[in-house]
Amino acid sequence: MTVVEDATDLLSPRARRRRLLRKRLARRPFALLGFAVAAIFILAAIFAPWVAPYSASATDFNAVLAKPSWDHLLGTDELGRDILSRIIWGARASIQAGVLATCLAMAIGVPIGLVAGYYRGWIDPVISRVTDVVLAFPFLILAVGLAAIMGPSLLNATIALGVGAAPGFVRVARGETLALREEDYVRAAIANGAGDGTIIFRHIVPNMTSTLLVQATVTIPAAIIGEAVLSFLGLGVQPPTPSWGVMLADAQSYLSQAPRLAVYPGLAIFFCALAFNLLGDGLRDALDPRTTR
Amino acid sequence: MGGFLLRKVGAALVVIVLASMLVFLGVRALPGDPALALGGEQRDPEVLAQIRHDYGLDQPLPVQYVHWMGHVLRGDLGTDQRKLSVSHTIVTKLPITLELAGLAIVFGSALGILAGVIAAVRRGKASDYAATTVALAGLSVPHFWLGLLMIVLFAVDLHWLPAGGYVPFAQDPLGNLEHMVMPAIVLGAGLSAVVMRQMRSAMLDSLNADYVRTARAKGLSERSVVGKHALRNSLITVTTIIGLQLGALISGAVITEQIFGIAGFGRLTIDAVQQRDYALIQGVVLVVAVGYVVVNLLVDIAYSLLNPRIRIVARPS
Numbered sequence: 001m002t003v004v005e006d007a008t009d010l011l012s013p014r015a016r017r018r019r020l021l022r023k024r025l026a027r028r029p030f031a032l033l034g035f036a037v038a039a040i041f042i043l044a045a046i047f048a049p050w051v052a053p054y055s056a057s058a059t060d061f062n063a064v065l066a067k068p069s070w071d072h073l074l075g076t077d078e079l080g081r082d083i084l085s086r087i088i089w090g091a092r093a094s095i096q097a098g099v100l101a102t103c104l105a106m107a108i109g110v111p112i113g114l115v116a117g118y119y120r121g122w123i124d125p126v127i128s129r130v131t132d133v134v135l136a137f138p139f140l141i142l143a144v145g146l147a148a149i150m151g152p153s154l155l156n157a158t159i160a161l162g163v164g165a166a167p168g169f170v171r172v173a174r175g176e177t178l179a180l181r182e183e184d185y186v187r188a189a190i191a192n193g194a195g196d197g198t199i200i201f202r203h204i205v206p207n208m209t210s211t212l213l214v215q216a217t218v219t220i221p222a223a224i225i226g227e228a229v230l231s232f233l234g235l236g237v238q239p240p241t242p243s244w245g246v247m248l249a250d251a252q253s254y255l256s257q258a259p260r261l262a263v264y265p266g267l268a269i270f271f272c273a274l275a276f277n278l279l280g281d282g283l284r285d286a287l288d289p290r291t292t293r
Numbered sequence: 294m295g296g297f298l299l300r301k302v303g304a305a306l307v308v309i310v311l312a313s314m315l316v317f318l319g320v321r322a323l324p325g326d327p328a329l330a331l332g333g334e335q336r337d338p339e340v341l342a343q344i345r346h347d348y349g350l351d352q353p354l355p356v357q358y359v360h361w362m363g364h365v366l367r368g369d370l371g372t373d374q375r376k377l378s379v380s381h382t383i384v385t386k387l388p389i390t391l392e393l394a395g396l397a398i399v400f401g402s403a404l405g406i407l408a409g410v411i412a413a414v415r416r417g418k419a420s421d422y423a424a425t426t427v428a429l430a431g432l433s434v435p436h437f438w439l440g441l442l443m444i445v446l447f448a449v450d451l452h453w454l455p456a457g458g459y460v461p462f463a464q465d466p467l468g469n470l471e472h473m474v475m476p477a478i479v480l481g482a483g484l485s486a487v488v489m490r491q492m493r494s495a496m497l498d499s500l501n502a503d504y505v506r507t508a509r510a511k512g513l514s515e516r517s518v519v520g521k522h523a524l525r526n527s528l529i530t531v532t533t534i535i536g537l538q539l540g541a542l543i544s545g546a547v548i549t550e551q552i553f554g555i556a557g558f559g560r561l562t563i564d565a566v567q568q569r570d571y572a573l574i575q576g577v578v579l580v581v582a583v584g585y586v587v588v589n590l591l592v593d594i595a596y597s598l599l600n601p602r603i604r605i606v607a608r609p610s
Contacts, residue, residue, distance in 0.1 A: 129304065133311045136582040140544035144566050145578060149322055225435045229548050232437060233563060248438060252552075259445045266438035274433035281429065 021210065024286035031282020037275035045091040054082040056089035056242040065258050074264050077247075078254060083261070086242040087268045093243040094272060097158045097227035097236070098220040104162025105219060109169025110212065114200060116170070117177025127174075131167045139164030139226055147235040154227075154243075157236035161223045172215045176208040183207075210287050217280030221273035228269050244269050297597060305590040312582040313365070317358050320575045327571060370576035374568065379576035382561065387580070389459060389557035390546050396477035397542065401484030402535060406528070408485070409492025413500060414519060424489060431486030436545060440479040440552040447475060457554030476553045480545045484538055491534045495527035502526075529599045536592030539585055 025031055044051050053073075060066075060080035068075045074083040116127040137145070143160035150156050180186060186203050194202075230236035231245025239246050244265040251261035328344045329336075345351045349360050364371065370379035405428075412424040448456035454475055460468040499505060500523050508518045547559035558577070565573035 129307055129311065132304070132308045132586070133315065135540065136308060136312045136585045137315075137578070138540035138544040138581065138585070140547050141562070141578055141581050144547075144562055145319055145574070147566060149319065149324070221433060225433075228435050229437060229544070233548065233551060235566075248435075248441065252441065255441065255445050256449045259442075259449075262438070262441045262445070266435060266441070269435045269438065270430075270433055273435070274430065277429055277433050 017210075021283075021286050025282060028282040028286065030278045031286070034275045034278025034280075034282060037271060038279055041091055041272045041275065042095055044088050045095040048089050048092055052082075052085040052088040054085040056086050057081065057240055058085070065254070065261075068260075075258070075260055077250065077261055078258075083247075083264055086247060087244070087265060090242040090244045090247060090265065091268070091272070093154055093231070093237045093241070093245075094224045094227055094269070097154060097161060098224040098276075101158045101161035101165060101223040101226070102216050102219045104159065105165035105169050106212065106216065108163065108166040110173045112166075113170040113173025113175075114177050114204065117174040118181060118196070118200060118204070120178075124174075127170065131170050134163065135167050137164075140229065143226075143230050143235055147230075152230075152235045152238060154231075154237045154241075157227055157230040158223075160230070161226045164226075165219045165223060168219065169212070169215060172211060173208065176211050177204055180204045180207055210283075214280055214284045214287060217276055217283055221276040221280075224273050224276070225269060298594065301590060301593055305586050308586050309583055312586065313362065313579060314358065316575055316579045316582065317361060318354075319578070320571050321354065323569075323571055323574075325569075365579070370579070371572040373565075373573045374570045379572050382573070383558065383576055383580055386556065386558045386561045389555060390550065390559055392462070393473060393476055393480060393549065393555065393557060394542055394546055396473055397480035397484060397545075398535060399481075400477050401481030402488055402531070404481070405485040405488025406492050406531060408489040409527075410496055410519070410524060412489070412493040413496030416497065421493075425493070428486040428489040431482055431489075434482065436479050436483050437548045437552050439482060440475065440549060443475050443479065444552070457552070459555045459557070472553075472555075476549045476555060479552075480542065480549045483541060483545060484535070487538055488531055488534060492527060492531055495530040496523055499523035499526050529596065532599065533592060533596050536589050539588050543581055543585070 058081060060076060060082075062080070063072065063076050064080045065078055066072055066076040066080070072082050072084070074087070076082055077086070112127055112131075116124045139161060142164050143157055146156045146160045181204070183203075186199060189199050189203055227236055227243070228245035228248065231243040232249045233245075234249070237243035237246055239250070247265035248262055251258075251265070254261050326341075327348070328341045328350055342351075349357055352360070368380055370383065373379050373382065408424040408428065412421040415421050444456050447454045455472055458472055460472050462469040500519075502523075505518055505522050508522050513521075543559075546557070547562055549555070550557045550559035551563060558580075561573070562577050562581075564570075565577055
């Protein structure tokens, strides 16, 4: 009779991997810090109406370009609008673009990568060439094209960012599928006569989720910065809707008078992107089989 | 090697043709009748029909594409709204952006390679943590914001450098460098962060490889082991990374030129969209796509020359 020494032995391989990931992640304080800060930004974006001290468009003409005070913790802009409130409201556009663009990129890239890696044959080089074609258009050029066709808006900027990030997911999903297809349990499923759908959705997709999660955590900060760039250029969020990129574009005219107008929204982008990057780095290290702790 | 080159060039040509079709169709998807735009004040149906006939707009799309490509292959990208040659405008603006991108690559790679080597050699020490943290911060900083902060500090406060503009190198070499130093740092900062992380990782792999152990066992100095053996092999990886970063560099040039008021190719791209100048948009996007594919092809070839194993791996089974 065998004695079960550890409850871990009773868990399925997937549950064991998840537990190991949590354990490794808990040993990475920077990744946890990144997670906490990213969560704060997401919560601030969701609960902006309750968290922000003022409305994003509330103007106070008696306090134009006011310095930080108890009434306005980060001061006010050229129209007397509270900078802190606009940063909190602006988080909505950034988080929305970051998360939605990543979801779109996954929705486009993962199925294509799965098909290329699973079926191989003629479809694989065709998909590779099409991916190369998309890569030949940098995201800003794609966004410029979309803005020209459909007009500038947050939605079109998000679509451009999502399409631009899709090749990354195609490559990751293809690579993972190629590797997972050779695993014993997949070969066993094929030998048992399982259909393509069963193999893909029950055996391959669940086993690539952690890798896709890492790719998502590095795509989100890139998309957040991308949204800020597009809004700064007038190709994304349109004023007076608050966005960190729009705030930076407005601040350009007041650089010598009130440089803080440019400092705070930039810091918001920086800390938000850094938080997701720290989380992504931590996840990647925790998932790396070469990592020993 | 011949077969490898042919396959690579063939694949690049396919991508260029597909990209050109996408550009062509994209511009046809733009709202508005091009004949109206070309006709200016003219609204007479007969005149508009004549314009459509003259420009081949009444032909089926495949015929229009072949006609357009015929002109493109002869270096004619059409005329813009101001009746200026698009090819000429691009040829005038491109060198400015190429200079900016070149300086950014030099700055970004030099800093990234140096920091990556130091971090790998001093793994686990304070300098490694410092370099890794700065690189992660470099990936998270919006570079156009860095540009704004640099303008505030070096142009507005300290008056050390001009806030923007461009002076041709041939006209005033020193003035040219003064104007380009901030934009090049801003554009190169992101590249340096990516290069640093890749360089550190590649150097760590090289330093643990058998040939480095053999070099150490032979009694070579650490300087020689790092500089001659590990560094040389790690540089191969970095070459590819710089090629892959080209897209980010082009996007970065667009915004950098906007901030620093440089009238280069990036600024031209934004102006083309803002003025809804379709011929210019078509030309600019095509040049970017072809440039991207050609540079990546050159990087692939350079990589295979530096690392012969790639040619063998790339051969289809």
